[in-house]
Amino acid sequence: MLTLQEISDRMEIQDLMVRYSHAVDTGDWDALDTVFTADALIDYSAMGGSKGGLAETKEFLASVMPGFGAYQHLIANSSITVDGDTATGRTMCHNPMVFKGEDDETPGPTMFCGLWYLDTFTRVDGEWRISARSEEKSYMYIAPTA
Template identity: 45%
Template sequence: MISHQELSDRMEIQNILALYCEAIDNRDWEALDDFFTEDAIIDYTATGGLKCTLPEAKTYLDRALQQFNGGQHMIGVPLITFNGDVAKSRTILFNPMIVERENQPHVFFVGAWYVDEFIRTDKGWRIRHRNEECSYFHNLPADFEAQE
């Protein structure tokens, strides 16, 4: 049976994951401070990005996402395991993105997972390490190059 504390922890982690997606889609880079530890390592290399610190990730995301007219980060229910004040999660991501090609919107799709390690802090749960694992790209423009 799941304890009340574990239910609360799961809900907090799920909320962080959902709010992360909202922040990315709204390009609210400062909101990321509420989801990651100050020393977090974020690895976007599987989808063409960087492995970096949180400040570097905010700069990278601002630059890299300028080429897109829109997109949505949609996640599934995370698989979460706990070991004291550390939690690990694996969350499926479906990410349609829109780029302009020949004066027309071109939609392509990214399938990935967020593999995260969370730590309980005095501010609540925070992501200490994020590793993005790529499953597929669909309908990617032939001339597309990820921005680093």
């Protein structure tokens, strides 16, 4: 049976992952400062992205995300293991991304990305943060426009 602390930790970590998704989906790169530790290692290379620290990751996202007209990070099926002030997690992500078309009004092809986030979490000053994140690729499919 889970203790109240374990339940609270898991809920706080799940909220953290939702905050990550919202920050990326709204382009609020500074909000990532409240999601990751200052020294986090973030590895998006399995899906063709960057690998580096928080500053490099924010720069990467700010440079590539404007090329998409729409996108969503849909996360589910988190498996979280808490051990005191550290935790690990594996979370499924379905991420449809619509490329911009010829003009900003016309959508281009849609890329469907399926992956798992592999995370290490650290409690910092009483709040959970992601201290390491990598991605495990499941699928990537680009559906042509109609």
